[in-house]
Amino acid sequence: MAEALAILQKYWKHDQFRSPQEEIINSILEGKDTFGLMPTGGGKSICFQIPALMKDGICLVISPLVALMKDQVQRLQSMNIKAIALTGGIQSDEMITLLDNCEFGNYKFLYLSPERLQSDWILERIKNLPINLIAIDEAHCVSQWGHDFRPAYLKISKLKTHFPKVPFLALTASATQRVLEDVILQLGLENPVVFKKSFARKNIAYMVFEVEDKLYRMEQILKKNPQPSIIYVRNRKSCSDTASQLQALGFKATFYHGGLSVKEKEKNMSLWMNEEAQIMVSTNAFGMGIDKSNVKTVIHIHLPESLESYYQEAGRAGRNDEKAFAIILTSPSDKMQAQSQFIDVLPDKKILTQIYIKLCNYFRIAYGEGIDEQFSFNLNHFCQKYGFPTLKTYNAIQFLDRQGILTLSQEYSEKITMQFIIESKEVIRYMSLNPNEEPVILSLLRNYPGIYESQTAVNTSLIAKKSNCEEALVHSILDKLKERDLIDYHKKNNDASIIFNEVREDERTINRVSKYLENQNKQKVAHFESVVHYINEKKICKSKLILDYFGEKTETDCGICSYCISRKKKSDDELLVPKKIMQLLKIQELNSREIQKLTKNSEDDVIFALQTLLENNKIIIQANNKYTLKS
Known part of the structure; x- marks a missing residue:
């Protein structure tokens, strides 16, 4: 393994290497099919990148995540x-060029989505490549029992x-034993x-807190732990709203969701990565x-949809092996909302x-037609037009x-269409007078031969690449051409x-895929119920609950989760807190913050005491989030 270590x-x-990276690399180098079940942060990509670099040829990496492919x-x-990476939005002619580069340009890695394998011509081109390893990332997607089943994976x-004779490497961060066995079967x-790495993250304290005021509790947590943090929410509006609320409290916070432009994503990501913002x-x-x-x-201030996704998101904490916290803040209405x-x-x-059917009608696709046609799409407009509920439609x-x-x-995309509205000889004259703009204009003319006759959709990133300049310069030149009435530009x-x-x-x-829909719906219900169980179970260590879900048994409590900490609270003063609360509630109804103020105990002690009293049916919580004695 000296060569692998040197790389x-x-x-x-x-x-x-981290365990079991070295063992996986050895298995691949011996030409064996290999399965790596490695929790988030375990360094999965190194397991295929290093052996691929040690061998002649190119490694084919199949992944469903465009952002991850681009990043790698x-x-x-x-x-x-x-x-x-052969990602979406790449035109066929450009894809042919990229595959030519793979075949003749001594490339080491080709990333593509499983859906690309459904194109026969792409599969034919891949057959001609000197493939040395096939790595399947997010391999749980191949199993209909997994939390993110994608039938295109079955084609692999x-x-x-x-x-x-080429070894296959299947990798995932979250799979139950049933999913693991199914993946092996479906991939052949x-x-x-x-290789299964333990799901235990001994440095992560898994916490579940029932709170009335989530913003107030976040403020306490983030002030106590001023290091980089991530707050996960369920929708785009909550992203910007929560970031604004935290900023109003004096925190440096930014936000990230799929509706941001590429520039906004990169800017906000940079702020957080460079620690100019504490919170994402x-x-x-x-x-x-x-x-x-x-x-x-x-x-997490909203309930996650599955323990698999929660484990992955929580696992982004503490990758430096120092103590870290994975916290779910929950309130009585959360289950109903989720x-x-x-x-x-x-x-x-x-x-x-x-x-x-309405989607096809919306884009005027006739029966028996529509293959490979592409359209801009606004979900809200579509739903309003046909009266469909937005989330169900999505x-x-x-x-x-x-x-x-x-x-x-x-x-998020910015669609650009343009047409030259002057004669070709005038365009040539303009280029001779403005030689700095000539590479961009020539690229437009060469790549879009119909640009004189009609409005033509233009890919500015492709033009920037062809003319060897920044995309911002392409936009600047197009703006200038429009100002001078040389082009019609939208x-x-x-x-x-x-x-x-x-x-x-x-x-x-639909009949062909309806069996998958029925199964998916059953799975989503089961996944949701597992989250509810994790939240509501107050007599078992939180780390134990997660390990048990993934089929890993342990007799030892973690000692640092919310359950384990609650078990340690045995001092005389803490045992008096429930009595204090009962005395106060004899006089009036109170919420938890009012109780904390009157008892002068810590919030953790008060919450623990309230949970104990609720479990023992001594008190009840009302719709206005105030506690009262049970009659």
Whole structure:
């Protein structure tokens, strides 16, 4: 392993591997199919990147996460390692060029989504590549029992027939034993060597606190722990609202969600990564591939939809092995809200069919047509037009995306269309007078031959790449050309785009995938119930609950979670708190903050005492969040 260690030191600046990275690399180098179950922060990418660098040829990496693919490609390129990602939005001609580069340009890594394998011509091109390893990231997506099943993953097993001697490496951070066995079966792995790292994160204190005022409790936590923090919320509005509330309290906070432009995402990410902002408030769009080791606190102020996703998000804390906190703040109404967010919005077969048909009508796609057509899409406008509920519609379209029927791109985009409104000889004359703008204009003319005849959609990032300049310069030149009445130029912001991957067949299309919908809905209910159990269970160590969910048994309590800490509270003074509270409630109804003020005990002691009294049916909490004696 001397060569592998030398590569680790050269490119990643680490002196030793984490367990079980070295064992996985050895297994791959021996040509064996391998399964790596490594919790978040375990360094999964190194497990395929190092053996790929040690072997001749190119490593094929299959991942469903566009942001993660882009991030890993950028990191590899920054280390002068040649890597390419075939992400959405790339035109066919550009994709052909990229695949040519893979075949003849000595590239080491090709990243693509599983949906790309559904294109026969792409599969044919991949067959001709000198593949040395096939790595399947987020491998739990191949199992219908997993929390993020994507049928396109089932196509990966076809690669076995084309590359029978190439080792497969399946990687995931969260899979139960049932999912693990199903992944091995569905991918066709041959006698795979399985490496399972413990799900225990001994430095993370898992906390669940029932609170009335979440903002007040966040303020206490973040003042006590001023290191980098992440606060996860359920929607975009909560992102900006929570960040604003924290800023008003004097915290340096920023936010991140899928509706931000690329520039805004990069700016806000930079503020947090460089610690100019302590707090990142985010939806679950943030986190994959983010390598920040000193995150001290991860707080969820809304219930997560599954323990798998919670474990991954919580696991972004404490990667430097120092003590860290994963906290869920919950209130009595949270379960009902989460039920309406996760369960009540699941589409059934009837509404899925209606939405699919209306979507085709919306874009004027005739029956038997529509394959490979792409459209700008505004979800709110679509829902208003047909009277569909927004969340249920979004879930239906996302389901169609995961079935490969269509592709929903949620990346904020700025669609640009333009047309030259002067004759070609005048354009040539303009270029001779403005030679600094000539590379951009020539790239426009070469890539869009119809740009004189009609409004033409223009990819400014492609033009910037072809003309070897910054994208901002392309925009600046287009603005200048418009000001001088040389072009007709329009910019339109879209919150999404949709590509239809199949011809329209209405009920026939939906009937083919309805069994997956029914199973998915059952799974989502089960996942939600596991979260509710985790929140409500007050007599078992929180770390134990998580380990048990993933099939890992332990007899030892962690000693640092909210349950374990509550067990330690045995001092005489703390035992008196329930009595003090009972005396106060004989006089009047009070909320927890009023009780804390009157008893002069710590908030933790008061909350613990209130929970004890509630469990023993001594008191009740009313709709106005005030406590009173049980009659």
